[in-house]
Amino acid sequence: MEQRRDTFIDNASAALKNLKQAERRDIIASFAPQIRAAAIDSFEGFGDLRSHVKKIRQHSLDNLDYYLSQFEKEAVHNGNQVHFARDGEELNSVVLDICQQHDARRVAKGKSIVTEETGLNSFLQSAGLSVMETDVGEYIVQQAGEKPSHIVTPVLHKSADEIRELFQEKHDLGPRDLHNTSDLVVEACNVLREHFLQAEVGIIGANALIAENGYCMLVTNEGNGDLCANLPKVLIVCTTIDRVLPRAEDATAMSRLLARSATGQPQSCYTSFYSGPRREGELDGPLETHFVLLDNERSNTLASNYREILECIRCGACLNHCPIYTSVGGHAYDSVYPGPMGSVLTPLLTSLEQSHLLPNACTSCGLCEEVCPADIPLPDLLRDLRHDESTKKLSAPRWRYGLKLHSWLARHPSTYQALTAISIGILYRLGRKRGGFSKLPFGSGWTSQREFPAPQEGTFMKLYKAEIKQNNGR
Amino acid sequence: MGGSARSEIFASLRKTGRGETQENVQRERLSLGSAPAPEPPATEVCEAFILNVLKNQGSVDCVSNRSEAVQAIAHYLYAHFHNYRLVTGNDSRLGAMPWRDAGVLPRFGSLEAGEPVALSYARLGVVETGAVVTWTGKATPAANNFLPKHHIVLVDKNDLVLTMEKAWERIHHAFEKTGRARGINFIAGPSSTADIEAELVYGAHGPHRWHVVLLGDVPVDARNIASAAGSDQT
Amino acid sequence: MNEQYHDHSHPAQRMRVSLFVTCLADLFRPSVAFASIKLLEQADCEVTVPLQQTCCGQPAYSSGDYDATVPLAQQVIGLLEAADYVVVPSGSCAGMICHHYPKILQGEWRDRALKLAAKTFELTAFLNDIAHIEPQHKKPSSTLSVTYHDSCAGLREMHIKEQPRQLLRQLCGIEVNELEKSEVCCGFGGTFCAKMPEISGKMVNDKLDNALATGAKVLTGGDLGCLLNIAGRAQRQGEEIEVRHIAELLSGDLDTPPIGEGP
Incomplete structure (x- = not known):
């Protein structure tokens, strides 16, 4: 990943001021949970399935060295070349080498978050290749020179009008006005169809790697990934080492969770397996196929207390349900991986120093964990990252010392109760008329958005002790 | 470089791995069993399969024999294109169909630019997801699944399986004889996208119509479901 | 430690309940704690209030300062573990005791935390599921229009959903006027609301809008943090909705001014 600077709060502030986008995010925040809930409610065994797949994932990660080498062996047996890359740079140069060996000029890409993570597109483009994203959403994002705002639906931050304007600028439309959404889709697909037919190299990601038979699983609705996998002469599958599952049925069990959680479907339109x-004698398909398997901090994460994040299946449910993600949108996170799963993953893939605000973008409301089909305790992982932040003294000193002081006081009940009785007494007298405060020293965060309700007269402990005294005196 | 990346990655994985023997790893996986699958929407297999295909925005014809299959395909082609042309893989099962009886003019091979319809003969139909399964081979080019505007898929009632687990059993069994296919496609509907303003549009890169022809002894109730749905489709 | 108990009643066979007041009720809304005592006594419990209690340690814990949390957790365990039951008028403080103490403690302290967790209840869960509380007047019926805010920790950690609604029905004759997206966070999140105020402001505004859309006169809930947040936003926006803790409503205390409204 590129060096990043933690600008989450500024980005979020700007996003909240973009009211049109905020309105679209609100619509998604209502719509996405509904279609997911409908799909899961109609599948009684969903909870059991979730626990089953969790066990399989844990078993796979516990024995990742075994399964990864089994996958490698089977994939080679199927005629693939298997490459390993320690980091994004290595992945990018492996891919460029393959393209150059074939004198490739054009690359057609299926959706792959991993290659977003490594910045593959710009790397290949700077070497003179033409790289085209072929997922409709990714294509639009690429044409606009932007980044995806969601791991499943990358361009929901843009309105149809904005996309229409973009096509008017970038495509030769003639008299066509692309009135309907379907016109926009057809327009993108027509442009891309040409590119598919001319591309020498296809690059796709993988939702899973299957150790027992050396296949990768590719889940899409548009079919673009399948065109990338079947039409160009060379196919390169880029994914990470943690995607390996023991058996083919484990991959389809996972896809049961994935499709329902992502889009509310029982299965996406295309679930394909390639290797x-x-x-001999076949009419189509690539002549040469490669797997490039990226580590980029996964093996370190596996060794850490954060290994459960590797069980993430990239369905986007935690994004769709997170009240913070749906308030500020994906771009605020300035990472390939936004939302709760991203706020865990980004600091692990970059560094906590560069991303320590992200784990704070959380109210511990627990909705992400509730809907996570991989049963990842996201709020716990985020809190543990805040623990690391606190240990490394990365958080603002006024917070750190403030909390230390509060804890010290809370451990000394007499002092605590005396001090709070005095302060509350003062607050009561100052606030009793108006009922609240619109400004408070040290409370600007609170009062920038809301009044601070005035307390009642006296703390409970003060009143209660007085009551005891009175009763005893009687 | 590749070699050292590989050895470094495996070295760090071995540090966290349990270092179990192959036997123990396999035994542990076996002990975890199989995943629960969703209940089919009907007890009768054909009915359940058809209901799920319809849910996936497919249309269905039920036919009893190959002659009826050809008639149904001819009818579909005429209704949509006013002609009887299609492209199909050089599958011996398809080659032996009585195409001429219904005037259908198949071209055997891989779909080319300008050809709007392809027919595939599915190896399996999966009740659970309402999907058909094809795999690549000499007679089954992948292009015929993904490039046409209309994709017609013939599936035998006898090839319906309830779950994806059952589908894998059949696939692995078939591969024991032929070796592993390059690609396996579970297809559940016409291609679609909801990328623009979350509005669902059928016909993205792949077919925008997906028509399943279920061949065999299909019970009347199931046929009725298929034809009732068909009547509001065209 | 010099522990003082105040017994409100003495008969044998009654459930011995320790009330964990919570720091927010202690500081900002003692009426919540008094209402809780009243309700527990109405349910025939012997209530004690350990006087050395302060805070459960959530602020430090949520901010990741586990070192500062551990001694507070131990302090709370020491104060409460002698009781038959511990009742907390807050889902999030109950959640802290039940789910998070065992996570940060080890060995003997962890065992003690688990034992305490097993007998610790959020107020409405205790009144509805464990104790038996009778309405003071027969056939209560009310025309008061009330909406309920499900606090996240109450809902997801303590599984509080039906209990407050059932109690409102049974004790007050109130049928909750449900707000849309009732299970979405109000944006309080402890220190979150001060660390990321703009995002928190958007969230609480959404919550307030949904509450106002019900037309309810009163918004109630089981967690003072959320209620202070929502009441403060309503005040800032000049919206006329009364915000009260569920304990106050259930105990029939409508004389105390609602949160954030002067006498």
């Missing part, structure tokens, strides 16, 4: 080049 190896065109077999």
